[in-house]
Amino acid sequence: MRVARDRSGKVTGKALPLAAGAALTMALAGCGGGDAGGGGGANALPGVDQYLTAPCPEAGTKPQTDKEFTYWAMWTADEPQGKVLQKAVKCFTEKTGVKVNVQWLGRKAYTQNIAPALNTDNVPDLFDQDVSKVSAAIVSAGGTQSVDDVFDMKVGEGDKKVKDVLTRTSYDFPQNKDKAGNSFLVPYEMLSNAWWYNKGQAKDLAAPKTVDELYGLFDKAKGEGKAPIAQDGDIPFYNMYFFTQFAERYVGAGGLAKAAADRTGQAWKSDPGFLKAATETAKLPKYLIDGWDAAKFPQVQQRWADGDARFLYMGTWAPSETREYLDKQGAGTKLEYGSFQFPMPPGATHDTVEQIPIGFAVTKKAKHPEAAKAFIAYFLNKDILSGIPAVADNLVPRTDLAVPDDLKQAKAALDDEKKEHVLQYDGIDSLAGGKWQTEVFDPADIALLKGQLTPQQFIDQLATKGAEFWKSQG
Numbered sequence: 001m002r003v004a005r006d007r008s009g010k011v012t013g014k015a016l017p018l019a020a021g022a023a024l025t026m027a028l029a030g031c032g033g034g035d036a037g038g039g040g041g042a043n044a045l046p047g048v049d050q051y052l053t054a055p056c057p058e059a060g061t062k063p064q065t066d067k068e069f070t071y072w073a074m075w076t077a078d079e080p081q082g083k084v085l086q087k088a089v090k091c092f093t094e095k096t097g098v099k100v101n102v103q104w105l106g107r108k109a110y111t112q113n114i115a116p117a118l119n120t121d122n123v124p125d126l127f128d129q130d131v132s133k134v135s136a137a138i139v140s141a142g143g144t145q146s147v148d149d150v151f152d153m154k155v156g157e158g159d160k161k162v163k164d165v166l167t168r169t170s171y172d173f174p175q176n177k178d179k180a181g182n183s184f185l186v187p188y189e190m191l192s193n194a195w196w197y198n199k200g201q202a203k204d205l206a207a208p209k210t211v212d213e214l215y216g217l218f219d220k221a222k223g224e225g226k227a228p229i230a231q232d233g234d235i236p237f238y239n240m241y242f243f244t245q246f247a248e249r250y251v252g253a254g255g256l257a258k259a260a261a262d263r264t265g266q267a268w269k270s271d272p273g274f275l276k277a278a279t280e281t282a283k284l285p286k287y288l289i290d291g292w293d294a295a296k297f298p299q300v301q302q303r304w305a306d307g308d309a310r311f312l313y314m315g316t317w318a319p320s321e322t323r324e325y326l327d328k329q330g331a332g333t334k335l336e337y338g339s340f341q342f343p344m345p346p347g348a349t350h351d352t353v354e355q356i357p358i359g360f361a362v363t364k365k366a367k368h369p370e371a372a373k374a375f376i377a378y379f380l381n382k383d384i385l386s387g388i389p390a391v392a393d394n395l396v397p398r399t400d401l402a403v404p405d406d407l408k409q410a411k412a413a414l415d416d417e418k419k420e421h422v423l424q425y426d427g428i429d430s431l432a433g434g435k436w437q438t439e440v441f442d443p444a445d446i447a448l449l450k451g452q453l454t455p456q457q458f459i460d461q462l463a464t465k466g467a468e469f470w471k472s473q474g
Contacts, residue, residue, distance in 0.1 A: 001129035047390040052083065055145065056091030057383040059374070060154030066371035068099040068373065072113060072124040074358075077104040081189070084387035088379050098371050111139050113156075114363075118143040123363045130358045131176055131185050132423065136430035138361065139178050143396035147363050153377035162186065162377050167297040167414075170357050170397035175430070186376050187357035188389050189396045191322035193241065193424070194410045196304075196312045196319070201226075206341035210281060211423075214343050218287040221310035230304035230312045232297040236442045237429065239449060241313050242284055244425045246277035249348035256426035260436060265363040265467035268459050276454035278448060280345045285449050291449060298325070313342075315356070319406035320393045337406040341413050353419040357397065365456075432473060440465045 004264070012343060075082040082104060089100045105113055105123070110129045115137045117123045123143075138144055151163040151171075170187045175289075178184050183375075197205060197216075208214040218228035231236055246370065247256055250273025259267035268274050273409045289309045292300055304312040305322040312318060319337045326333045341353060360376045362369050380398075388396045393404050394412050403411045413419060444461045447453040453461065 020064040020427065024040070035263075046414065051390045052388050053088055054089075054325045054383065057381050058156050059092065059095040059162075059378050060156035060381070061374045061377045062096045062453070063098055063368075063371040063374045065085055066098060066325075066368040066374075067367035068101060069125040069366075069371040069375065070101045071126040071372070071375070072103050072104075072105050072109050073106055074128045075104060075108055076106050081388065084384075084391050085328060085379075088375075088384050088388065092375050092378050094437035096371075096374070098374070100375065110134065114138060114143070114290060115141065118363075118365075121365060125366040125368045126360055126362055126375065128188075128358065128360050130356055131187075132189075132356070132425075132427055132430040133177060134185055134361050135288070136147050136433050139184050140361075142360050142431065143364050144178060144184040145366065145369065146181050146184065147186050147360075147362055147373065147376070149375045150186050150376050151183075153373065155377050156381045161381055163401070165380060165382070166397045167399060169417075169446070170355065171359075173421065173423060173447075175257075175423045175427040176357070185357065185361050186305065186358045186380075187359035187397045188376075188385060189358040189380055190397050190414060191356035191358065192395070192414050192425075193313065193314050193315050193354050194318075194341060194413075196314060196337060197253070198307070199338040200335040201402035202306060202310060202338070205338065208343045210347045211344050213245040214288075215283065217311070222287070224310075226309060228287035229284065229289060229292075230286050230300045230309035231292040231297060232287075232300045233446070233449070234295065235297050236438070236446070237425075238314070239445055240251075240425055240429070240437075240441070243277055243281045243445060243448070245342045245354075246280045246345050246348075246353045247274055248354070248422050249342070249344055249350050249428060250277055252350040253352065253420055253422040256428050257352050257431075259462075260426075260431055260466065263467065263470040265463035265470075266462040268466065271339075273460075275459050276347065278458045281448060282451075282458075284457050285451055288449075293446075301325075305333075316407055316410050318393055319404070323393075339407075339409045350420050351418070352422045353413045353416065354424045355414060355421055356424045377400050408413065432469075436466075440469050 026116050038382055073082065073085060075085060077086060089102060092098060093100060104132065109127065110133055114124070114127055118141050134144070152161055154161055155165055167185065170190060171183060176183050183225055208217060221228040244256060255271065290302060291305065301312065301322065302325050303309060305325055322335065326335065330340065344351065349413065362372050366372060382401060385396050385398060386401050388402050389402055395403065395407055396413065399415050428441065431437065440462065444458050444465065448458040
């Protein structure tokens with residue numbers, strides 16, 4: 001996601017009404033650079049023109065009654081994902097005769113447009129966003145309807161249905177269920193996280209299997225005069241990465257979410273994995289680049305791209321964002337991106353991989369849900385969905401489409417059925433509309449990273465402030 005960021009990967013620099021939004025929005029903004037897919041420059045991806053001019057595939061599911069529907073997009077029309085969706089809209093109308101009324105609203109649509117509209121009759125039939133933000137702002141307000149029926153719709157590849165082409169882990173998880181137990185989002189793009197490095201700068205680097213090996217890489221970088229870790233510390237959800245990554249490996253999928261939702265706060269103290277995670281997190285600050293907590297995003301990320309730091313922990317939008325930056329410099333600099341997953345800390349037993357599904361949801365008050373749902377199925381056709389990697393340099397929840405070279409290692413981790421899949425941050429950024437993160441977690445987290453709290457004090461503060469927070473919520 002991009003650079004006027006939001007949180008799905010990109011950066012906007014402006015706080016959203018919801019904290020969860022601020023986070024994902026920054027990420028979203030980084031989800032596939034403004035010109036990263038189709039622009040020029042040494043780092044431009046191939047295949048964009050071929051995709052955009054290719055023939056339209058047939059629709060596997062055609063609406064029987066609806067002749068139109070309204071879609072409020074989280075992208076702008078000129079973004080890579082927007083270009084892919086424009087083609088999908090054109091093709092869907094060509095193959096079904098259904099008119100698609102699109103408003104290209106950008107990442108803030110869910111807070112500035114959709115959420116306020118829920119109390120009116122002026123709602124879209126279809127909208128898209130990442131699963132945590134939809135849960136925080138829309139589902140909690142009762143604004144979506146079940147999309148379980150979409151998984152049985154044909155995508156236009158013979159008898160293949162949506163459930164046949166999507167990886168089950170991309171949609172079948174607790175945080176993608178409404179209060180009635182129904183799925184509310186169908187994914188079409190997948191984000192994940194990784195440690196990134198320039199293969200040209202760190203030759204023959206072997207992915208560390210333990211955190212001790214990871215620290216060894218950091219020490220080696222310091223010995224070579226490089227800052228080990230680039231970190232834009234003014235982005236709270238970037239700072240969340242470290243503790244949550246360690247914790248997920250100790251407590252597993254659902255463990256963080258359960259502790260954060262504990263109204264007594266005592267869950268943070270009762271499971272020793274959280275203190276172990278905090279102890280490991282406290283070892284990282286000495287490796288962070290100088291000025292990490294004073295710079296303005298994306299300054300430190302750009303310093304990594306310029307070679308000032310060896311590693312960058314970030315989502316799968318890192319290559320597209322940094323490539324975009326380097327292209328704009330006009331110096332012809334080209335990075336050879338390498339990545340690896342967070343290794344296992346001592347005593348951890350959960351080999352996890354984080355995922356951030358971005359997808360479509362249908363509003364509760366939708367006037368044309370039949371057409372909206374048919375469009376979802378059509379977008380997942382391989383000839384349409386292939387535009388996400390080809391044009392936007394991002395990953396999709398199918399295993400049979402081409403993967404951008406920069407993202408192959410991250411995709412392999414996402415597709416590894418042996419790994420325990422967990423929603424980014426275990427979904428704790430969506431609790432109470434994002435307020436739990438901003439009021440309870442973020443202050444303690446930044447204090448831990450700055451050395452102002454010991455690991456035990458960090459856990460104690462989460463417990464105390466968490467209990468106070470939930471009491472204030474009634």
